[in-house]
Amino acid sequence: MRYTLFIFLFISGLISSCGEETKEPPKADVYEIKNIGLLSTSEYTVGKIIKLTDDGEWYAVGDRKILMSCKAKIKAGVDLKKLREGDITVSGNTITILLPPAEMTSFVMEPKLTHTEMESVSGLRDRFSQSEKNNYMRQAENAIKRDMNETKILKDAENNAAMFLEDFYEQMGFEKVIVKHKKAELKNE
Amino acid sequence: MNDLVRLLKNLVVLLIIGGVVYLIYHFFFKGGEEEYLKIDDTPIHVESIRSIAEISTVNYKDEVVMDSVVRWKGNSTWSWFDSQRMVDKYLNSNIKRRLTIIVRGEVRYGFDLSESNFEIRQGKDSVFIQLPKPKVLDVVVSPSKTEIFQEQGKWTDGERKSMEVRAKAKLVKNAKSLNLNSKTEKNMRRLMMQMIRTDKTVIISFDK
Secondary structure (H helix, E strand, C coil), rough: CCCHHHHHHHHHHHHHHCCCCCCCCCCCCCCEEEEEEEEEEEEEEEEEEEEEEEECCCCCCCCCEEEEEEEEEEEEEEEHHHCCCCHHHEECEEEEECCCCEEEEEEECHHHHHHHEEEEEEECCCCCCCCHHHHHHHHHHHHHHHCCCCCCCHHHHHHHHHHHHHHHHHHCCEEEEEEEEEECCCCCC | CCHHHHHHHHHHHHHHHHHHHHHHHHCCCCHHHEEEEEEECCCCCEEEEEEEEEEEEEEEEEEEEEEECCCCCCCCCCHHHHHHHHHHHHHHCCCEEEEEEEEEEEEEEEEEECCCEEEEEEEECCCEEEEEECEEEEEEHHHHHHEEEEEEEECHHHHHHHHHHHHHHHHHHHHHHHCHHHHHHHHHHHHHHHHCCCCCCCEEEEEE
16 A cells, blocks of 8 residues: 555656746847838827637636736838938939838837736636736737738828928928838738 | 565556546646637727837847746645645756746837937038937837746746846846947938938037
8 A cells, every 4th residue: 555655646746747847048148230220200009908718628617718908109110221322312402202111110018018907717727827928918919010000100100201301301401302102012911 | 476566566557547647638638728819809099199200220139038936945844745846846946936038129229309309500511410319219029029938837917027027128238238329320320321412511410
């Protein structure tokens, strides 16, 4: 009986130790510095509710529900690095600038502004892990990026870029400033 | 001799039971919670819209690892009855909980001209452009660039957020240690020269 108990405890230990293993964290000291030329002219702050109900598989006892809220700050503008030689032309006191199409220049989702509003776990289910929550936030991030195309952020960015450059070139001494935008190329997806 | 045969029999039976239990757990239960579910489709709501004028000229990209470890404390007699604690003590370096996150982010340096805080003066043969000091405009971090490398034990949102905030601060600290202000100014000069069309000499200076 003693042997059986010992062996049972040994196997239980082995099984439970298989569940979680400690890995050494990777060393990360690689960085990259890049020269850029982004003119950001419009900033939107948007919020989103993350909603998920997990009824589980047929064998799972209980369900899990979670409601989270998040905020993202998105900037849009033009990439001045994409200006080509013939994109800026001067004729007397008139300057014409052909700007590249507006694009999202930065997307920031502050960890501090992400909150779990409600979490409900019943039966024998596990609580939501941080890894799962991070995955739901990733899905929310992708959804926000997709939905931003439905807002006027790019149009606002183009208009604001034009206003900024008009002011800039007028101060440079030009009497007439014409700002045009190249059309965005259609992406084949 | 009989005892040894019984022991071996028990060992074989228990190994089979243990193996079956592990396989059932592994294939039916463990994977179930880790397969990520799809969130519901909810609308976004725009909270604010702001017109800005920021020119970023340097992008610093880095990766920061934050590791938080909580070890078991004390050594009471009762701890012998806690199988998880025993496993952690002898097979897992006495680690009770561990969370390791990898944050990949970008630090953007540039000039905030939103308040029209730049000045252009025309001289006889020169144009003088006075610009503000360069600064960090954005620290770009997001969940898609954040990886939960390992999560052992239960961790609260507050603990995870605190690690992410410290990772963000470390990104900025790493960027600042490289003294990127002069590079930001140099790139801004180059960018301005590409955009300015004049026969006069262009002199660009920055606030101190």
